[in-house]
Amino acid sequence: MSRIKLCLKSLITQKMPSLLTFLLIGSCIASSLAEVTCPDGFTLVDGRKCLFATSSIGWHEYIAKECKSMGARLVSIKSEEDNDVVGVFAFNSGCYSYWIGVYCFSDNGNTTCYNDDYSGPITFSYWAPIYPKNSTDRRDFGQGVYADSYWNGGEYWRTSSSYKNQLLKQGICEAPTTIADPSCKYNYNGYCYIPSHEIPGVTTNSTTYPKAQAICRSLNANMVSIHSKLENDYIQSIYQDIRVYQITLGAQAFQPHVFNWVDGSSFDYSHRDPFDNFTGNCLEMNPWDGLWTEINCQVFNYFLCQRKIGDKLENLRLEGPKTSHIDLSDSSGCNGTIVLAPGTVTSFGYGTSPLPDTYCLWRVATLGSDRVAVYFTEMEIGDTLYIEVYHGKWDITFNGTYSYGTYIAPGNTAILSHDSDKDTKLKGFKGVIMAY
Structure with missing residues (x-):
């Protein structure tokens, strides 16, 4: 109650x-x-949603990026009441059409739509007639969703292809509601975040884990724990204009590569760097890409404290969907259905010898407000691996032997294609799919 x-x-x-x-x-x-209350710049609407209307107009991927830069994402709409509230806000903000936090994937003529907040497939929709559209083109499998305000017909949802006929729209961003605390500069989802470089009286912004935790405790706080991609994004936004390259997190290992949070909360989310091969007893985050790596707890680093403000109003610590959908017996996902982050793709027959001569296409994706990244942890190929976002336009190619390689798409979908006719004596490749 x-x-x-x-x-x-x-x-x-x-x-x-x-x-x-x-x-x-x-x-x-x-x-x-x-x-x-709401984070700075956001408007509290209906006492429960913190909204912001972008003044800029752009493709889905660019508007989603603008929301994320503020520690937010495209708005979640999960009921008719939500739809009305967002529609009125858009109308009052002068928006005719706007991207929302729903993204659809078409596979074999069937379309499934997900909420951007990691709560899973949508349970409410307000589609205009003939939407969402079902694509049978294996390369045209992603669709951003936009809505119209009362200026332009009234709240109905429509889809726009991820790579052709992409439309330019404004966006409605949403951040979680929080609790008012005039003393807190970085107030998010019921917590106050206190960066070490802004703590009064701290003579150095870089210190070891034990001393950092002692400083946080003196502020009635703990070193930060992170429980969702949304929270990870918000922390990145704190440092986006600051030259800080690592911050120590509030985690310690109780056995190799297995961690607990110092504040006693559940270790229910991880954003580990796929290339991290160090064994340490602490974790650090790189605020530029959001990835975590293991370090020794005696390393001097910047750090971030986190203090709870009263009772949390809303819990956004949800992650999903967690399964990758593969329809071939071969675990590579070659020519299978969409691999949704977090997941893995490998070349066909990866790890066997000799490798088969096979042409494969992989479709990888993450949810609409995130970009999809592929981290190649192993690569030994003789023929070229192509990665494209738009049909016929290659963003990047790989060929040869790599200890690691990274591809970050401009949006949330990408296509990998590879013909292994020159790979029969080589190992192949392995790629980790993550939200960026």
Whole structure:
């Protein structure tokens, strides 16, 4: 039961003069609502959603990137009430059409749409007639979703291809609601984040894990724990204009490569660097790409403290979908269905000898507000591996032997293709698919 409902129930069950009851009810509602707030730049709408309308107009991938730069993502719409609230906000903000936090994938003529907030497939939709469109083109498998405001017909959803006929739209970004705390500069989802370089009285911004945790405890905080891609993105946004290349996280290993958070919360999310081969007893994050690596706890680093502000209003610590969908017996995913991050692709017959002579195509993706990244942890090929975003336009090629290689797509989908006719005596490749 909400705080307001509890307050009202308490007052209604008491025998009080009528005027005093109404005055206390008003005070009860005001004090409860006063706790709910939004990150700077966002507007609290309907007491429950923090929204921001982009002034810029662009392709889906660019508007999604703008939302992420603010520690947010494209808006989640999960009910008719949500749809109405967002539509009115868009209308009042002068938006005619706007990207929303839903993305669709077509496979073999069937289309499945996911929420961008990692809560899984959509359970509510408001499609215009003939939408979402089903594509049978294996290369045209991703579709951004946009809605119209009352300026332009009224809230109906439509899809736009990821690589052809891409449209230019504004976007509605959403950040989680939080609790007001005038003393907190970085206030997000019920927590206050305190970067070491902004802590008054700290003579050095870089120190060891034990001393960093002691400093955080002196502020009634702990070193930061991270529980979702959304939270990881927000922390990156704190450092986006600052020359800080590593921050120590609030994690310690209790056995090799297995960690606990110092604040006692569950270690239910990881964003480990696929190329990390070091064994350490602490973790650090690179704020530029958001990846985590193991380090020795005695390394001097910047750090980030995290303090809870009252009771959290909303829990966005959700991750999914977690399964990769493969329809061939070969584990490579060659010519299979879409591999949704987190996942892995390998060349056909990877690790066997001799390798088969096979042409393969892989379709990899992540959710709409993220970019898809492929981290090649092993590569030994004789024929060229092509990666494209738009049909017939290669973004990058790989050929030869690599200890590692990285590809980060401009958007959330990419296509890998490879003909292994020259690879029969080689090992092949392995790529880790992640959200970036």
